[in-house]
Amino acid sequence: MFFVTYLRRELRRRMRQSVFIMLGLALGVGLVVTVMAVSSGMQQAQGNVLQGLYGIGTDLTVTKSPPPFTASNNNGFRITMTPTGAQVCDNGKCSSGAQTIDNLNGLSYGPLPYSTIAEIAKLGKVQTAGGGLVLTDQQMTVPASVATGGALPTSTSFYVDGVDFTHSTLGPYTDGKVSTGRSFAAGDASSNVAEVDANYAAAHSLEVGSTVTVAKIPFTIIGLITQPQGSQPPDVYIPLARAQALATSQGKKLTGEVNSVYVAAVSAADIPTVQAEINKLLPSATVTSPSSLANEVTGSLANTTRLTKSLGRWLAILVLLTAFAVASLLTIAAVTRRVREFGTLKALGWRSRRVIAQVMGESLVVGVIGGLLGVGVGFAGSAAIEAVAPKLTATVVTATGQHLTSATPSGSTSYDPTITRTVPITMSAPVTLDAILLAVVLAVIGALLAGSIGSWRIARLRPADALARVA
Amino acid sequence: MYELSHVTRNYQKGRRTVSAVRDLTLTIEDGEWLAVQGRTGHGKSTLLHLLGGLDRPSSGSISLNGRDLSNLKENQLVRVRSESFGYVFQTFNLVPTLSAAENVEAALVPMGVRGPERRRRVAAALESVGLADRMRHVPTELSGGQQQRVAIARAIVKEPKVLLADEPTGNLDEETRDDIVNLLEKLWLERGLTVILITHDSSVAKRAQRVGVMKNGNLSILRDSRRAKRREPEPTA
Numbered sequence: 001m002f003f004v005t006y007l008r009r010e011l012r013r014r015m016r017q018s019v020f021i022m023l024g025l026a027l028g029v030g031l032v033v034t035v036m037a038v039s040s041g042m043q044q045a046q047g048n049v050l051q052g053l054y055g056i057g058t059d060l061t062v063t064k065s066p067p068p069f070t071a072s073n074n075n076g077f078r079i080t081m082t083p084t085g086a087q088v089c090d091n092g093k094c095s096s097g098a099q100t101i102d103n104l105n106g107l108s109y110g111p112l113p114y115s116t117i118a119e120i121a122k123l124g125k126v127q128t129a130g131g132g133l134v135l136t137d138q139q140m141t142v143p144a145s146v147a148t149g150g151a152l153p154t155s156t157s158f159y160v161d162g163v164d165f166t167h168s169t170l171g172p173y174t175d176g177k178v179s180t181g182r183s184f185a186a187g188d189a190s191s192n193v194a195e196v197d198a199n200y201a202a203a204h205s206l207e208v209g210s211t212v213t214v215a216k217i218p219f220t221i222i223g224l225i226t227q228p229q230g231s232q233p234p235d236v237y238i239p240l241a242r243a244q245a246l247a248t249s250q251g252k253k254l255t256g257e258v259n260s261v262y263v264a265a266v267s268a269a270d271i272p273t274v275q276a277e278i279n280k281l282l283p284s285a286t287v288t289s290p291s292s293l294a295n296e297v298t299g300s301l302a303n304t305t306r307l308t309k310s311l312g313r314w315l316a317i318l319v320l321l322t323a324f325a326v327a328s329l330l331t332i333a334a335v336t337r338r339v340r341e342f343g344t345l346k347a348l349g350w351r352s353r354r355v356i357a358q359v360m361g362e363s364l365v366v367g368v369i370g371g372l373l374g375v376g377v378g379f380a381g382s383a384a385i386e387a388v389a390p391k392l393t394a395t396v397v398t399a400t401g402q403h404l405t406s407a408t409p410s411g412s413t414s415y416d417p418t419i420t421r422t423v424p425i426t427m428s429a430p431v432t433l434d435a436i437l438l439a440v441v442l443a444v445i446g447a448l449l450a451g452s453i454g455s456w457r458i459a460r461l462r463p464a465d466a467l468a469r470v471a
Numbered sequence: 472m473y474e475l476s477h478v479t480r481n482y483q484k485g486r487r488t489v490s491a492v493r494d495l496t497l498t499i500e501d502g503e504w505l506a507v508q509g510r511t512g513h514g515k516s517t518l519l520h521l522l523g524g525l526d527r528p529s530s531g532s533i534s535l536n537g538r539d540l541s542n543l544k545e546n547q548l549v550r551v552r553s554e555s556f557g558y559v560f561q562t563f564n565l566v567p568t569l570s571a572a573e574n575v576e577a578a579l580v581p582m583g584v585r586g587p588e589r590r591r592r593v594a595a596a597l598e599s600v601g602l603a604d605r606m607r608h609v610p611t612e613l614s615g616g617q618q619q620r621v622a623i624a625r626a627i628v629k630e631p632k633v634l635l636a637d638e639p640t641g642n643l644d645e646e647t648r649d650d651i652v653n654l655l656e657k658l659w660l661e662r663g664l665t666v667i668l669i670t671h672d673s674s675v676a677k678r679a680q681r682v683g684v685m686k687n688g689n690l691s692i693l694r695d696s697r698r699a700k701r702r703e704p705e706p707t708a
Contacts, residue, residue, distance in 0.1 A: 349582070
C-alpha cells in the first residue's frame with residue numbers, strides 16, 4: 001500500500017510531465033496502430049481481389065502457359081485485316097470475309113487433363129483439390145475489310161468460369177452467394193444453364209430467367225451470384241461439361257480438360273511443400289499462390305499498399321522512437337530532481353532495488369495509460385481514414401490470347417487484346433486485436449525503457465553524494 | 472560503541488587529492504552525545520556520513536559494537552543503516568508528496584514491519600515529538616520546526632542505537648532551534664541514544680557531553696563532560 005500511495009502521489013505531483021509523456025507515447029503507438037490498421041485493410045482488399053480470382057480456401061493454383069504466339073506459327077486466334085479483305089484464323093483454320101465471332105476460348109492458359117486434379121489431391125499435405133475452366137467469351141464483328149490506316153475492330157468480352165460443381169469445393173464459384181434464384185444442382189451438369197455475377201447482370205440488364213449467349217449458345221440464367229466486395233469474379237458461370245464442349249484452346253476442344261486446378265493445403269505451413277511437390281509432378285505447370293500474384297494487382301490500391309508499407313511504417317517508427325526518447329529524457333530529469341529524496345531513502349535503509357521498483361512502477365503506470373490512450377488514438381485515426389480516404393481501385397490485366405494485325409503493302413500494325421478489370425475498393429482500416437496488444441506493449445516497453453535509464457542512475461547513486469546535493 | 476581507527480577519507484579533485492578526514496582515531500561510547508563543530512568544508516558532514524555508513528573510508532576502520540562497517544558488503548551495510556541509524560538533516564529531507572505519518576512510515580518500510588504494528592509505531596513516534604495532530608499534513612503544510620520534528624520522528628521510529636544529526640537547527644529560527652535541541656536532548660536521555668550532532672552553532676554544541684572541532688579534516692576535542700552528572704532535560708515548548 002505504501003508503494004501505491006507513494007507512486008500515486010508522485011505522479012500527481014508531476015502531473016503535467018506525466019501527461020506529456022503519456023500523450024507522446026499515445027501519439028507514437030496511435031500512429032503504429034493506424035498504420036497497422038491501414039496495412040491490414042490494404043491486405044484485406046488485395047486478398048479480396050485475388051480471392052475473387054481463385055476463391056476462398058485456395059492456397060495454390062496450377063495452370064499451364066499456352067505456347068506463345070509468334071509470326072511463324074499458327075498458334076492462337078489471329079485476325080488479319082487488310083484493305084482487300086479480312087481473315088480470321090483459329091490455330092491455322094481460317095475463314096475470310098465479314099463475320100461475327102463469338103469465341104469461347106481458354107487462350108490465357110494451356111489445357112491440363114482432368115485427371116491432374118486427382119493426381120494432385122493424392123499428394124501429401126494436400127487437403128483437397130478442384131479444377132475448372134477459366135475462359136473468355138470474345139465477341140467481335142469483323143467487317144469485310146479495313147481501309148489503310150483505318151482502326152482495327154474492337155472486341156467485347158466477358159469472363160466465363162466452367163464450374164465442376166459436382167466435385168469441387170474450391171474456386172471462384174464457391175466464394176459467391178446466390179442472391180437471387182438458385183445454385184447449380186447435380187442435374188444441371190449437361191444443361192445450358194448459367195449463374196451470372198450480380199454486378200454484371202445489373203450492368204447488362206440480366207435477371208433470372210433471361211438468357212446470356214456463350215459461344216453462340218443461349219444459356220438460361222438460373223441464379224445471380226454476389227461476390228465479396230473488391231473481388232474479381234467471373235461474369236458468367238456454366239457447367240464444366242458444357243464449357244469443355246464449347247470452348248477451344250489452340251483450335252482444339254477442351255473435352256476432358258481443365259485449365260486451372262485449385263489446391264488447398266492442410267495448413268499454411270505446408271504450402272511451400274505442396275508447391276514443390278506439384279512442381280515435381282508437373283514440371284511444365286505454373287504453380288502460384290494468391291500472395292505471389294499480388295504484383296499483378298495494380299492501380300491506386302497497390303500504390304497505397306506500397307506507400308503504407310514504406311513511408312507509413314517508417315513514419316510510425318520515427319514518431320515512436322521520438323516518443324521513447326522524450327519519455328527517457330523527462331524521466332531522467334525527474335530522477336535527477338529527486339536525487340536528494342532517493343539519497344534520503346537509501347540513508348533510511350531502502351535498498352536500491354526498492355527505490356528502482358518505485359521509479360519503474362511510476363513509469364509502468366505512465367506506459368499503460370499511454371498505451372490505452374494510443375489505442376484510442378489508433379481507433380480515431382483509422383476511423384478518420386475510413387471517413388475521408390478516397391476510393392481506391394484495383395486493376396488486373398489479363399491476356400485474351402488473341403492477336404490482331406492490320407497488314408498493308410507498306411507495313412502492318414498489330415496488337416494483342418487484353419481484358420482490363422478495374423474494381424473500386426472502399427478503403428477500410430480495421431483495428432485488430434494484435435494491433436491493440438502491440439500498442440499497449442510498445443507503450444509499456446517505451447515507458448519501462450525510460451524508467452530503466454533513470455533507474456540505472458539510482459543504482460549507481462551513493463547516498464553521501466546524493467545528500468551533498470543542494471536541494 | 473564506535474571505534475574509529477586511523478580513518479581517512481580522500482576525494483579526487485582533478486589531479487589533486489583532497490583529504491576531508493585525516494587519520495582520525497576516536498572512540499564514541501554508547502549513550503554519548505558528541506557535538507562536532509567547525510567551519511564549512513572541514514569534514515564535519517563527511518565524518519557523519521562515515522559514522523552512518525553512508526560512505527566508506529579510504530583507509531582505516533570504523534567499528535560499531537565490534538562490527539567493522541568499512542568492510543561490510545553493501546547489502547549488509549544497508550541492513551545496518553535500516554536498523555541502527557536514525558538521520559536528521561539540515562533541510563529535513565522529507566518526501567514532499569507524503570504526509571507526516573507516511574514520511575515516518577518510510578523508515579519502517581525496509582524493516583518489513585507490517586500494517587497495524589507499523590501504524591502504532593508511527594503514531595507513537597509522532598506523539599513523542601508532539602505532532603500527533605499533524606499526521607495527515609504534508610510538509611508544505613508544516614512549519615520548519617514541525618518538519619524537523621517529523622524528521623526526528625522518522626529517525627527514532629525504528630528505535631535506532633545511533634542518532635546522527637547534520638545541522639538539525641541550521642534552517643530554523645532561534646526559538647524553534649531551542650525547541651528542537653530540547654527535543655533531541657529529551658530523546659537522548661529517555662532512550663539512551665548515542666547522538667552525534669554536527670553544528671556550527673555553539674549554543675547547540677554546548678548542550679552535548681563532548682564537543683569536538685573539525686579543522687582541515689582533523690578532529691580536536693574541546694570539551695569532555697561525559698563523566699559529569701547527566702542533567703535533566705530542559706522543558707519543551
